[in-house]
Amino acid sequence: MKLQEARQQFISNWGAFGTHWGINRTMAQIHALLMISPDPLTQDDIMAQLDISRGNTNMNIRELINWGLVDRVILHGERKEYFTAEKDIWKVVRQIVKERKKRELEPMLQLLDKLEDVEGDKRDKQVKAFTDVVSGIKKLGKQADKTLDVMIRAEESWFVGSLMKLFR
Amino acid sequence: MKLQEARQQFISNWGAFGTHWGINRTMAQIHALLMISPDPLTQDDIMAQLDISRGNTNMNIRELINWGLVDRVILHGERKEYFTAEKDIWKVVRQIVKERKKRELEPMLQLLDKLEDVEGDKRDKQVKAFTDVVSGIKKLGKQADKTLDVMIRAEESWFVGSLMKLFR
DNA sequence: TTATATTTTCAGTAATTTTTGAAAATTCAA
DNA sequence: TTGAATTTTCAAAAATTACTGAAAATATAA
8 A cells, every 4th residue: 555545544544533532533633644744744734634724723733732642843943833743652542541531530530429428318229229320430430540540650661561461 | 419419410421421432422311321220211211301302212222232231121011111221330341342342443453454564665754654653553452452352351350459459 | 913002213403513714813033 | 113924713604413203113912
């Protein structure tokens, strides 16, 4: 397969993949494009390569910067801003995990704390079913929270090595 | 907090949570409702409690059944079908992991295999950047694939126990 | 069988999300 | 400063996704 075709396929599939994970298609495509681009790109490069509007490009780049997946780069003597993405996939995954933990897991755990001490007789089937499910989720969520904390701090070699031992 | 309010909050938040993970709101809400319901419910119960149409209810129940998260139940001497959801959150998570692995991770790995052997000189910066990223993702993906396989087969106690040791 | 209860389908509609593009704001070289 | 280059904003339009409700299909009791 030729490079150009392979790049297109990668970008398009990474975009489709994103939509299954609550990330919008364009944002995932910009991320894909920047990951496979050896040099930083300008907003106009991205617009041209993905054939999308200036506004769309700008908003999604900004969102990628918020997620910590893309950085602004100032190039010596250039007026325009350039953008670049982390290319080490392990670092990318860690960054995504870190953000999603903060944005989703932590608020969910807070909610569960509130919901767990619902009024009513634990003998009531309805009350029991509810609190059992809520505490189960809370327990698993707390475990996940701790595990992810360690993972976020870990080096790739350490993590993969440990997992290898654990999971053969 | 009163049970009814807590249930409402749980259902509504579980729905919002789902949308961040590529699952539609209603499907996640039906799942939430069934998880906290001690007894199986009919389609009409679900329609009434979530205030949604028959068609919507039916389609999303079927989808939940496809995901292996909800089961049809025939109740002795009853004409109507009843539905129930797995309440052990560890089993729920394992089932979701299993499905997503099959639906997303495996096809992605197949694609990466194809994309990895792109034509062209490895000295070419463009080619190198592309293949480096693709092989990096493939490597991590394969590791994840193996790890998840073991997780799917594991008992909760084994998994949590091992993680505890590993991650303090 | 037949009648009735129940489930499923799906075209049309509604709601939500994404994208555009032009105007406003900002930046920076001269 | 000024003004051209560049970035940002955001109302409106387009695209996508989800939902409704009634008709069709299916299942079951009599």
